[in-house]
Amino acid sequence: MGPPDLTPELAAQRDRLLAVLGAMPGVAVAFSGGVDSTVVARAAFQALGGRAVAVTADSPSVPRAELADARRLAGHIGIRHLVVPTAEFDNPDYLRNDGTRCYHCKTELYAVVGRLLPELGVPVVASGANLDDLGDYRPGLTAAAEHGVRHPLQEAGFTKADVRGLARHWGLPAWDKPAAPCLSSRLAPGLAVTPERTARVEAAEAYLRTLGLRECRVRHHEGDLARVEVPAAEVARLAADPVRSDLAREFRRLGFRFVTLDLDGFRSGSLNDLVPLNVRRAYGGPGVPTTSDQ
Helix, strand or coil: CCCCCCCHHHHHHHHHHHHHHHCCCCEEEECCCCHHHHHHHHHHHHHHHHHEEEEEEECCCCCHHHHHHHHHHHHHHCCEEEEEECCHHHCHHHHHCCCCHHHHHHHHHHHHHHHHHHHHCCCEEECCCCHHHHHCCCHHHHHHHHCCCECHHHHCCCCHHHHHHHHHHCCCCCCCCCCCCCHHHHECCCCCCCHHHHHHHHHHHHHHHHCCCCCCEEEEECCCEEEEECCHHHHHHHHCCCHHHHHHHHHHHHCCCEEEECCCCCCCCHHHHHCCHHHHHHHCCCCCCCHHHC
């Protein structure tokens, strides 16, 4: 059975995406291995061939499994792929984690990629941001604007659902992959980012996946408290023994002193609610409330 057909609307969006990328002299795609950047990388390779390259950042905020996924996906696409170390952990403003962390992370990424452009032989940097990202708190988009980064999915009118539809049509293994933000995003605003804490979160989420969970988050709060988010339908299973006691024991072994299970279930970006409103207004987008929205 072949890939699902595209609707006329999505086929037109695909053609716009290829046209946007094909008009570029060459492009370096900021490539995390998530479905958004994978679709951009696939389209860039189709439109530009050897004038497209995927660049993946590597730091203590990147899970090892995600880095391996990025390598596999780049190989599947056939695009040139470069893994580069980034030094956001050397930046006190990033480590402070005051709600602007993502801005400093993306600033570092785009600066590193920008310095590589002459060596790579391409003049443009592109991201995987789609239209849905405009309705949430995304300080990384501010950094992108400051570095002249292009957003081909936005330019071609793609929502997240559109991205997944095209990825499935193209047979990309990441088409239904859950979102996987960096490990530092699991640390509550105000809790300093450290390699020890990101490693603890990575190990804790890896344990949850051994329980059969595809979507899960371990939110690291002050006092070495872990707040576990899983789909609401899974909450009862994790709260019942022996799963509950085994999970608590493993998390304590990893260094958490307290383990809580969020009864609201998994919800992406829940820690954004803890970012001070003045910071969200300074670094956010259209989805951030203004004074008149309160």
